[in-house]
Structure formats: C-alpha cells, structure tokens
Amino acid sequence: MTHTAASKPILKLMNVGKSFHKQVVLKNIHLTVQRGEVTVILGPSGCGKSTLLRCLNGLELIDEGSIRFNELELTPKGRQWQAVRERIGMVFQSYHLFPHMKVIDNILLGPLKVQKRSKAEALAQAEELLERIGLLDKRDSYPRELSGGQQQRIAIVRALCMNPEVMLFDEVTAALDPEMVKEVLEVMLQLAREGMTMIIVTHEMGFARAVADRIVFMDKGSIIEQGNPKSFFSEPQTDRAKRFLQQFYEIETWKGRDVI
Amino acid sequence: MELSGLELLLQSMPQLVKGFIQTLLIAFYSIILSTIGGILFGALQTIGLLWLNLLTRFYLELFRSIPILVWLFFVYFGLPLFFNVHLSSFTCAVLVLSLWGITEIGEVARGAFQSIARGQRDAGRSIGLSTIQLYQYILFPQALRRMIPPSINVYTRIIKTTSLTVLIGVTEVVKAGQQIIERTGEAVMIYGSLFVFYFLLCYPLSVLSRKLEKRMT
Numbered sequence: 001m002t003h004t005a006a007s008k009p010i011l012k013l014m015n016v017g018k019s020f021h022k023q024v025v026l027k028n029i030h031l032t033v034q035r036g037e038v039t040v041i042l043g044p045s046g047c048g049k050s051t052l053l054r055c056l057n058g059l060e061l062i063d064e065g066s067i068r069f070n071e072l073e074l075t076p077k078g079r080q081w082q083a084v085r086e087r088i089g090m091v092f093q094s095y096h097l098f099p100h101m102k103v104i105d106n107i108l109l110g111p112l113k114v115q116k117r118s119k120a121e122a123l124a125q126a127e128e129l130l131e132r133i134g135l136l137d138k139r140d141s142y143p144r145e146l147s148g149g150q151q152q153r154i155a156i157v158r159a160l161c162m163n164p165e166v167m168l169f170d171e172v173t174a175a176l177d178p179e180m181v182k183e184v185l186e187v188m189l190q191l192a193r194e195g196m197t198m199i200i201v202t203h204e205m206g207f208a209r210a211v212a213d214r215i216v217f218m219d220k221g222s223i224i225e226q227g228n229p230k231s232f233f234s235e236p237q238t239d240r241a242k243r244f245l246q247q248f249y250e251i252e253t254w255k256g257r258d259v260i
Numbered sequence: 261m262e263l264s265g266l267e268l269l270l271q272s273m274p275q276l277v278k279g280f281i282q283t284l285l286i287a288f289y290s291i292i293l294s295t296i297g298g299i300l301f302g303a304l305q306t307i308g309l310l311w312l313n314l315l316t317r318f319y320l321e322l323f324r325s326i327p328i329l330v331w332l333f334f335v336y337f338g339l340p341l342f343f344n345v346h347l348s349s350f351t352c353a354v355l356v357l358s359l360w361g362i363t364e365i366g367e368v369a370r371g372a373f374q375s376i377a378r379g380q381r382d383a384g385r386s387i388g389l390s391t392i393q394l395y396q397y398i399l400f401p402q403a404l405r406r407m408i409p410p411s412i413n414v415y416t417r418i419i420k421t422t423s424l425t426v427l428i429g430v431t432e433v434v435k436a437g438q439q440i441i442e443r444t445g446e447a448v449m450i451y452g453s454l455f456v457f458y459f460l461l462c463y464p465l466s467v468l469s470r471k472l473e474k475r476m477t
Contacts, residue, residue, distance in 0.1 A: 092379060096382060
C-alpha cells in the first residue's frame with residue numbers, strides 16, 4: 001500500500017509506557033499508523049502486545065507518553081472514551097458475543113444505543129455485512145448455537161457495523177479449532193484489501209506475512225524491531241526476532257520422530 | 261362456656277387474618293424495596309470506584325454487625341428522640357427490613373455481576389457503551405438469572421424476620437396470636453397455626469429456589 005508523505009497518521013503513539021503494580025508492561029513505545037495501513041504486532045507471550053492494543057481504545061490506561069487518534073489526544077485523564085470507541089473497533093480472542101442476545105441484536109446494540117442510528121438503516125447495514133460473511137441465515141440464532149469460527153466472524157461484523165476508522169484484532173484465531181482459523185483470516189484479509197486500517201496481534205506467521213504492510217516486533221514491553229514483512233521474515237535485524245522466528249521455522253521443518 | 265380448640269381458632273380467625281395481612285404487607289414492601297435497592301447496591305460495588313467501595317462497605321458492615329432488633333429499636337425509639345422524626349411502627353418495620361434486605365440482595369447481586377466473564381465488559385465497552393448501558397444491556401440481563409435462586413432465600417429470611425417487629429408494636433401475625441392467647445389462654449392451637457402459616461409461606465419458596473438452582477446448573 002502506498003502513502004503520500006503528506007498523509008496524516010491515523011494513530012500516533014509517542015513514548016507510551018505502562019506498569020501494572022510496579023511491573024513494567026510497556027515502555028518507550030513509538031508507533032505511527034497511517035490510514036489504510038495494516039500493522040501486525042508479533043512477539044512472545046507476555047511481551048505486552050495485547051496490552052498495547054487495549055490501550056488504544058482505553059480498555060487499559062497508559063501511565064506515560066501520549067496517544068493521538070487523528071487530531072484527538074487520547075491521553076488526558078477523564079477522556080470520554082465512548083466517543084473514541086465507536087470509531088475504533090475491537091475483536092477479542094474469545095469473541096465475547098453477548099450470550100443473551102441474538103446475532104442480529106449483538107450487531108445492532110452499538111449502532112442503535114451508542115450511535116443512535118435509525119433502526120432501518122442500521123439493520124440494512126448489519127444484514128449486508130452478514131450476507132458478505134455468508135452468515136445471514138444465522139441472524140436470529142443465539143451465539144451458543146454457532147461454531148467458534150462463526151462467532152468470531154459475527155464479532156468482526158459487530159465491530160464493523162459501527163463504521164470504525166480502525167480495527168483492532170487481539171489474537172482472534174488463538175481460541176479457534178484449526179479448521180476454523182481460515183474462515184476468520186479470510187474475512188480479515190478481505191477487510192485489509194478494502195483499505196481498512198487494522199492493527200493485528202497474532203501468532204499466525206503465514207497470515208502475518210500475507211496481510212501486513214508492516215510488522216512490529218515486541219519483546220518485554222518494547223518495540224525492538226519494525227519493518228515491512230518481506231525483510232522482517234527474511235532478514236530480521238535483531239537476535240531476539242531471529243530466535244523468535246526460528247521457533248516457528250523449526251516446528252515447520254520437524255520430521256517424524258527424530259525430533260526427540 | 262369452654263370453647264373447643266377448633267371453635268376458638270375459627271372465632272379468632274378475623275384477628276389472626278389481620279395479623280397475617282400485616283406480616284404479608286411488611287414482607288411485600290420490604291422485598292420490593294430490597295430487590296430494587298439491592299440490585300443497585302450490588303452494581304455500585306462492582307463499578308470499581310474506591311470511594312464507592314468504601315461507602316458501600318461501611319453500609320454493609322453496619323448491618324452485618326448490628327442486630328436487626330437493635331436497628332428496629334434505634335429507628336423506632338431513637339429517631340424521635342434524636343432527630344424528632346416520628347414514624348409509625350409499620351413504616352419503621354419496612355424501613356429497617358428494607359435497609360437490611362438491600363445489603364443481603366446486594367451481596368447476591370454483587371456475586372452475580374462478578375461472575376460474568378470479564379470479557380463481556382470489555383466487549384460492551386469496546387462498542388462504546390456507557391457504564392449505565394453496560395449494566396442495563398449486558399451485565400444485568402445475564403446476572404438476573406443467577407440472582408433469582410439466592411434472592412428467593414433472602415426473601416424467606418425477610419418474611420421470617422418480620423416477626424421481630426412485634427417488639428416495636430406492629431400487630432403482625434405473632435402479635436395478633438399473642439393477643440388471642442392472652443384473652444383465651446389457648447396457646448397450643450394459636451402458636452400451632454402460626455407455625456403452619458410461616459411454613460406454608462416459606463417452604464414453597466425454598467423449594468422453588470432449589471428447583472431453579474438445579475435447572476440452571
């Protein structure tokens with residue numbers, strides 16, 4: 001994807017830091033995301049990548065630095081997050097659909113109650129989105145009647161129906177059976193092709209390589225490397241990233257029993 | 261003329277029924293107020309604001325550490341004395357039982373709200389719901405089901421505790437019974453009927469609560 005030098009970043013993080021009970025989970029994070037860009041955050045478990053994502057829509061609050069969303073400074077205490085959250089969609093590892101609501105009501109809750117849109121207009125959009133992911137026939141089902149992959153795709157639609165400017169994906173395939181991973185990744189890939197700005201935390205290396213405009217590699221709460229996927233995967237700059245990638249390649253090249 | 265026990269019971273029925281009705285009314289109002297207040301009280305405890313936690317904790321401890329009877333005396337005899345507020349014994353009874361019931365239902369509600377997966381809050385917030393909307397549309401509807409069986413148990417306790425209000429002069433069913441006994445000296449029949457009354461009122465609730473609980477697991 002190309003960007004003119006003049007384009008304003010949609011998200012700009014400067015020197016972001018966060019601690020939980022004196023344990024530093026994020027430090028010195030600088031990150032700029034352009035409109036339409038797909039950023040994939042990689043890193044070992046506990047490196048702070050999910051926390052970073054959650055800081056972007058105020059599910060966690062940062063202790064240091066600043067986050068700018070378009071022209072809006074997100075940092076000050078008492079920020080009205082509701083207005084920000086309806087413009088930044090988020091999808092979670094365990095879907096978190098509302099179990100007491102039908103699929104369609106899950107999707108319409110935000111548009112109707114938060115954005116106060118007209119029922120007819122929101123419903124039309126919800127149905128169109130469901131149609132696109134092939135789940136229109138599930139509109140009146142309850143989440144428990146759906147497979148994990150279906151639930152996760154509905155969760156993506158729930159976020160999309162708010163017409164967000166950015167979508168955050170927090171390990172959205174990690175809880176899925178392998179055969180359902182693909183159907184979810186396809187939806188995300190399609191979204192990326194349509195130009196959605198996306199920030200994705202994932203462990204799916206193949207997908208990361210395919211979808212990313214930029215890879216951000218984190219370890220111990222810091223960004224230690226970032227670049228385009230091609231160079232990151234073929235020639236990582238840091239030892240830590242090399243070792244991290246090595247783990248995945250090793251498993252891919254295992255043969256039979258001689259591993260032991 | 262000596263009356264047989266049964267005749268006596270029939271004769272004193274109107275007075276007993278008046279007492280039943282008083283008991284039922286106190287219990288009814290207290291249960292309604294406890295439920296509404298308790299759900300709010302439980303929700304306030306789970307919002308996660310320090311000053312709210314301290315405040316609710318203080319209120320809770322007041323009712324945990326001071327017997328209901330002392331509360332009844334305090335409100336009935338103390339309020340006129342210290343604040344020049346005069347309430348009827350019936351109002352005092354409902355007030356104290358409700359304030360206490362709020363703490364009990366509040367604990368039930370708090371547990372129910374806390375038992376809902378953390379992710380539901382995240383998901384609700386991430387689509388921009390306000391705190392009130394989050395409780396209204398996401399947490400409360402899910403918590404309600406889990407609240408029902410333990411709440412019914414609290415209701416039976418409220419019903420039974422109405423008997424304490426005798427001591428501030430409410431003529432509920434126990435008091436009515438005592439008056440009849442004083443007049444006639446027939447204790448066994450009257451206390452027996454009180455026994456049956458409370459049992460018939462509370463036992464079905466207790467069964468219902470257990471059934472609902474079983475159905476949910």
